Amino acid sequence: MKDFQDYTVEELASDQGFIQWVVDPEGENNAYWTRWVNLSPENADKATQAKKLISDIRFNYYAIGDHAKQRIWTAIQFKKNSPNVKHPSHTSRISRYRYAGIAASIAIFLVALYVFWGMLTPNWNEASTAYGEIKKVMLPDSSVVILNANSILRWQSMAPTHGQREVWLTGEAYFDVNKVKQTAGDSPGFRPFVVHLENMEIEVLGTTFNVVHRRENTQVVLNTGKVQLSLPKTAKKIDMLPGDMVEVEGDQQKVSHRKVEPSNYSAWKENKLIFNHQTLEEIATYLEDNYDYEVHIEPDSLKEERFSGSTPADQLEVLFISLESSFNVNVIRDDKSIVIKKKNLSEK
Amino acid sequence: MVEKDEVIKLEIAHGSEYAFSILYDEYVNLLFNYGRQITDQEHLIEDSIQEVFLTIWNGRQNLEYIRSLKAYLMTCFRRSLMHNLKSEKRRSLFQVDIMTKTTEASIEMTIVDSEAVSDRNLKLKEAVSKLGKRQQEVLFLIYHDSLTYEDAAKVMNLSTKTLYNLVYEAMKKLKSLLLKNVIFISFYLLSVIDYKIKF
Numbered sequence: 230m231k232d233f234q235d236y237t238v239e240e241l242a243s244d245q246g247f248i249q250w251v252v253d254p255e256g257e258n259n260a261y262w263t264r265w266v267n268l269s270p271e272n273a274d275k276a277t278q279a280k281k282l283i284s285d286i287r288f289n290y291y292a293i294g295d296h297a298k299q300r301i302w303t304a305i306q307f308k309k310n311s312p313n314v315k316h317p318s319h320t321s322r323i324s325r326y327r328y329a330g331i332a333a334s335i336a337i338f339l340v341a342l343y344v345f346w347g348m349l350t351p352n353w354n355e356a357s358t359a360y361g362e363i364k365k366v367m368l369p370d371s372s373v374v375i376l377n378a379n380s381i382l383r384w385q386s387m388a389p390t391h392g393q394r395e396v397w398l399t400g401e402a403y404f405d406v407n408k409v410k411q412t413a414g415d416s417p418g419f420r421p422f423v424v425h426l427e428n429m430e431i432e433v434l435g436t437t438f439n440v441v442h443r444r445e446n447t448q449v450v451l452n453t454g455k456v457q458l459s460l461p462k463t464a465k466k467i468d469m470l471p472g473d474m475v476e477v478e479g480d481q482q483k484v485s486h487r488k489v490e491p492s493n494y495s496a497w498k499e500n501k502l503i504f505n506h507q508t509l510e511e512i513a514t515y516l517e518d519n520y521d522y523e524v525h526i527e528p529d530s531l532k533e534e535r536f537s538g539s540t541p542a543d544q545l546e547v548l549f550i551s552l553e554s555s556f557n558v559n560v561i562r563d564d565k566s567i568v569i570k571k572k573n574l575s576e577k
Numbered sequence: 578m579v580e581k582d583e584v585i586k587l588e589i590a591h592g593s594e595y596a597f598s599i600l601y602d603e604y605v606n607l608l609f610n611y612g613r614q615i616t617d618q619e620h621l622i623e624d625s626i627q628e629v630f631l632t633i634w635n636g637r638q639n640l641e642y643i644r645s646l647k648a649y650l651m652t653c654f655r656r657s658l659m660h661n662l663k664s665e666k667r668r669s670l671f672q673v674d675i676m677t678k679t680t681e682a683s684i685e686m687t688i689v690d691s692e693a694v695s696d697r698n699l700k701l702k703e704a705v706s707k708l709g710k711r712q713q714e715v716l717f718l719i720y721h722d723s724l725t726y727e728d729a730a731k732v733m734n735l736s737t738k739t740l741y742n743l744v745y746e747a748m749k750k751l752k753s754l755l756l757k758n759v760i761f762i763s764f765y766l767l768s769v770i771d772y773k774i775k776f
Contacts, residue, residue, distance in 0.1 A: 238748075238752050239745060239748035239749040239752050240745065240748075242748040242752070243741065243744045243745040243748050245725060245726055248719065248720065248723075249723075252723055278752070282748060282751060282752055283720060286716055286720050286721075286751070288614060288717050288721045289613075289614075290610055291609065291610050291613035291614075292606060292609070292610070293605055293606055293609035293610075297609075297619070297623060298605055300623070301605070301623050301626050301627050301630075302598075302601060302605075304627050305601070305627055305630050305631060305634070308627075308631055309630075309631055309634045309635070328620075328665075332620070
């Protein structure tokens with residue numbers, strides 16, 4: 230460093246190194262300045278004055294209020310993921326009243342944004358299940374939904390008291406929907422309950438039914454009551470009666486409608502898997518969707534074999550043992566995968 | 578602090594919302610206090626704080642090229658606040674407050690020797706009011722927020738040399754007073770146009 234021997238008090242007080250030493254006396258400049266101060270009584274005197282000068286400069290400290298701090302943070306969160314939202318900007322020449330008006334409209338805009346944003350994300354309730362998990366969900370209208378493995382059900386937390394009740398589903402669920410009377414609004418009667426799926430809507434009043442939406446395809450099985458399916462792409466409406474099963478492929482072009490034993494399709498909620506004349510390929514798909522296994526069947530011809538039987542949903546071994554004995558196959562299972570393979574003739 | 582800032586910078590650059598919230602907690606007070614020295618219009622300060630953090634987040638990919646987060650935040654903040662003040666065209670009053678240290682001793686001294694104290698206060702007030710607004714702001718950045726000359730120059734959009742001269746002149750003026758009291762300075766900008774800042 231330079232020789233500060235001839236420096237004045239104000240030069241010292243303006244020196245970056247000296248300021249740092251005053252702020253942090255134990256810092257890296259300590260040795261240098263201590264030596265300098267000890268060189269002469271004049272130096273010591275100058276240093277004392279300069280220190281005093283520096284430490285006498287005080288500024289009022291204004292702390293931000295907790296509310297303001299939170300308010301700004303919330304605004305940042307709103308805007309940070311939506312680049313199209315303009316920051317509040319102020320036009321020139323605005324009076325306080327004008328500003329208040331602008332502030333009010335910004336506030337209204339933010340509230341609107343909040344409500345809109347709220348509808349899209351945070352005010353949603355969501356229930357979801359992991360692979361191999363089953364969960365019972367009670368909706369605000371006290372309808373009950375049983376969610377099968379690997380499924381998500383969403384609904385709005387602030388459901389209105391009239392009009393339709395709505396839920397959104399991916400995966401598989403069994404619905405037990407209450408009949409609820411309209412308590413307000415123009416139309417008397419019951420409030421419809423609507424299940425939104427990727428490729429259709431199911432409208433009911435009060436019924437029990439099972440819905441599966443996997444791999445773009447949807448299957449609805451009606452146990453009791455009456456439901457109406459709407460396919461938006463083809464504007465087709467299908468009325469279902471108890472015991473009906475409707476299967477719709479993703480593109481909504483292929484629709485099958487037939488009678489089945491409905492309890493077989495919702496047996497999973499009693500922790501049972503019931504297969505009724507289903508192909509091994511269909512069973513493999515079911516295991517993949519609900520248990521996260523990768524299932525291999527060899528050879529391909531085996532995939533078309535059909536199987537009937539029931540098994541506890543949490544004890545797949547039972548299923549595998551009966552598969553092994555019915556089709557003369559080996560079922561090899563590890564954490565991730567299941568291989569169903571025809572036994573060699575020699576093993577017979 | 579500096580090392581922490583390095584980590585925060587990298588985390589934010591990689592999109593960490595958590596790091597972003599830490600940055601906010603870390604610096605919102607500093608920015609607010611700085612803004613409050615410049616103006617009492619808190620709504621403008623709040624707008625600018627918002628803008629600064631949105632700028633940081635939206636430009637997070639380039640954050641790692643920034644040397645000092647603190648200096649960067651203060652530079653963006655000042656620019657935004659000046660812009661907001663300018664558009665508001667609201668002239669705030671220059672105001673200087675000199676207060677005695679609020680310890681019991683000084684209060685006692687005020688009572689015993691109120692005439693002498695007020696006399697000294699008057700002198701201080703006079704001296705400080707002779708400091709330019711820029712000088713006061715520089716003192717704030719250097720002595721209160723402990724910025725380096727280099728960083729403070731960037732924040733105020735001045736050369737380091739000019740900045741040093743401002744500090745030196747201020748110190749020369751203040752030295753003439755033997756200060757037993759603490760000087761509280763709150764500098765309000767008379768008019769932002771005086772700053773001749775171009776946007």
